[in-house]
Amino acid sequence: MSFITDNFLLHNKYAQALYHDYAKQMPIIDYHNHLDPQQLASDHQFENIAQAWLAGDHYKWRAMRTLGIDEKYITGDANDKEKFQKWAEAVPYLVRNPLYHWTHLELQRHFGITELLSADNAKMMYRETSAQLQQKTHSALGLLNQMKVEVVCTTDDPVDDFRHHQKARKDNVRPTILPTFRPDKAYAVEDPISYCNYVAVLMQASGVTIASYADLLSALKKRIAHFHENGCRLADHGPEQLYYFEFNSFDIEKVFKKILSGKSLEIEEIRYFKFETLVHVCREYHKHGWVQQFHLGALRNTNERMLRQLGPDTGFDSIGDFQQGYPLSKFLNLLDSTDQLAKTILYNLNPAQNEVFATMVGNFNDGSVRGKMQYGSGWWYLDQLDGMEKQLNTLSNMGVLSCFVGMLTDSRSLLSFPRHEYFRRLLCNIFGNDIEKGLLPTDIEHIGSIVQDICYNNAKQYFDF
Known part of the structure; x- marks a missing residue:
């Protein structure tokens, strides 16, 4: 919870x-x-949470490097599931970093997920969030409208x-x-x-x-x-x-x-x-x-x-x-x-x-x-x-x-x-x-x-x- x-x-x-x-x-x-x-103009639909969440986010990249995660899983050629898994493994060790708050606030507001992200539930989280991202409510514009932008x-x-x-x-x-x-x-x-x-x-x-x-x-x-x-x-x-x-x-x-x-x-x-x-x-x-x-x-x-x-x-x-x-x-x-x-x-x-x-x-x-x-x-x-x-x-x-x-x-x-x-x-x-x-x-x-x-x-x- x-x-x-x-x-x-x-x-x-x-x-x-x-x-x-x-x-x-x-x-x-x-x-x-x-x-x-x-x-934004094409109302892009992301294939999965890694594409929506990890791509281009150098805040997360810095934290993962600090935790000794190989660049392969950050900006390298690992697949999206592998990159998300490594991010999930990192999150429990980010306590007192704003990423810890942002991560769980974003999961809750956009996906209704109140569980804390970890290595143990990463596969479930990947499936659930990626499935929601296929819905119109979670398109590029849908995500913004959820927040009344x-x-x-x-x-x-x-x-x-x-x-x-x-x-x-x-x-x-x-x-x-x-x-x-x-x-x-x-x-x-x-x-x-x-x-x-x-x-x-x-x-x-x-x-x-x-x-x-x-x-x-x-x-x-x-x-x-x-x-x-x-x-x-x-x-x-x-x-x-x-x-x-x-x-x-x-x-x-x-x-x-x-x-x-x-x-x-x-x-x-x-x-x-x-x-x-x-x-x-x-x-x-x-x-x-x-x-x-x-x-x-x-x-x-x-x-x-x-x-x-x-x-x-x-x-x-x-x-x-x-x-x-x-x-x-x-x-x-x-x-x-x-x-x-x-x-x-x-x-x-x-x-x-x-x-x-x-x-x-x-x-x-x-x-x-x-x-x-x-x-x-x-x-x-x-x-x-x-x-x-x-x-x-x-x-x-x-x-x-x-x-x-x-x-x-x-x-x-x-x-x-x-x-x-x-x-x-x-x-x-x-x-x-x-x-x-x-x-x-x-x-x-x-x-x-x-x-x-x-x-x-x-x-x-x-x-x-």
């Missing part, structure tokens, strides 16, 4: 009332994830086409599927060969011949306009940190010609290129009324041997300790100085810098938009109970929690949406504990309305899809 009861994470009567009477019923706007638009925003490169998004719109698919502009590769100039290959693809996608930096900006502006026409209202970026320079610190045209000639750039040239390119695209976002997101602080691809073997996004990234405060403030100030700072969400991966980020957003709230600058939810390594609670407490202490646009999955899995429930339970428990301690009034209706705002209403108003 599962430990996930109706009052899981809800430690007093106030928390329980806030969750069951206010938070639980709210729909979901998942404004940042890495779902496959093709799976209203909007999902996928993550899309400037060169991506929109045939899947367009098909979803034509077919009136629910939930609404919208793209997000993620131009990281447009300024990833560390490897000139890879970058030149990308520029060639961008030329084809944009219809712009890119022979100069000005041409690159024209191509990106054209793609931003095309994204906007297809319903995009958000941009996202995943650099280690933001940089700041005085304009013309380098001759950007000469730097770009150097890249196109296949020559490697110096480290400061790389940073300047990122800085100037981001400034230009951020001004375009403001012009179109978009929200811009910055996921800062990830130290990526640290294991070169495994990067060569498996590629990026396979579980070999960590929290970085980059300088954030000063260049971030200067970058935002540059945009604000000409009133071209779009609505912005800043996500921090290093909890040691929570207060830096939480106070930074307050510097650029100007009263023009409620919650214009957002200190984003705990992400990646911080979307667990301790990380989310620290984010919420820091935001409460140094900002205005009632304006917060809430949780997102940042996930590649259609089974990850119970994480919204996980967040909502924690949120209600934080408020409930404060009420019980006498730190907040026993006004459940008022606090409940704020909970509903954080869970859904604020995001709906902020993004205005």
Whole structure:
């Protein structure tokens, strides 16, 4: 029998009332994830639980490697049943890792299974879940609708086409599927060969011949306009940190010609290129009324041997300790100085810098938009109970929690949406504990309305899809 009861994470009567009477019923706007638009548009039906649950999930992959499970059963050529069996063997040893909670919450919410997953029941679980996945209720859209998902925003490169998004719109698919502009590769100039290959693809996608930096900006502006026409209202970026320079610190045209000639750039040239390119695209976002997101602080691809073997996004990234405060403030100030700072969400991966980020957003709230600058939810390594609670407490202490646009999955899995429930339970428990301690009034209706705002209403108003 599962430990996930109706009052899981809800430690007093106030928390329980806030969750069951206010938070639980709210729909979901998942404004940042890495779902496959093709799976959504085609209403994909998974063959089995391994395909739906294990493929692409580097959280699980890292845990399995730590437990000494061979790569064959993680990203290798073992069959789906064998991979699921190894995952089931791992789960009982993940106590106190968020994967233990997520695994059993997802089994219960999507499949009605309350047993704890283990090696002993893995075959039964595989049969039962895979059988349910053949049903229409458990198709790609079915899984989302089970969780009352209203909007999902996928993550899309400037060169991506929109045939899947367009098909979803034509077919009136629910939930609404919208793209997000993620131009990281447009300024990833560390490897000139890879970058030149990308520029060639961008030329084809944009219809712009890119022979100069000005041409690159024209191509990106054209793609931003095309994204906007297809319903995009958000941009996202995943650099280690933001940089700041005085304009013309380098001759950007000469730097770009150097890249196109296949020559490697110096480290400061790389940073300047990122800085100037981001400034230009951020001004375009403001012009179109978009929200811009910055996921800062990830130290990526640290294991070169495994990067060569498996590629990026396979579980070999960590929290970085980059300088954030000063260049971030200067970058935002540059945009604000000409009133071209779009609505912005800043996500921090290093909890040691929570207060830096939480106070930074307050510097650029100007009263023009409620919650214009957002200190984003705990992400990646911080979307667990301790990380989310620290984010919420820091935001409460140094900002205005009632304006917060809430949780997102940042996930590649259609089974990850119970994480919204996980967040909502924690949120209600934080408020409930404060009420019980006498730190907040026993006004459940008022606090409940704020909970509903954080869970859904604020995001709906902020993004205005």
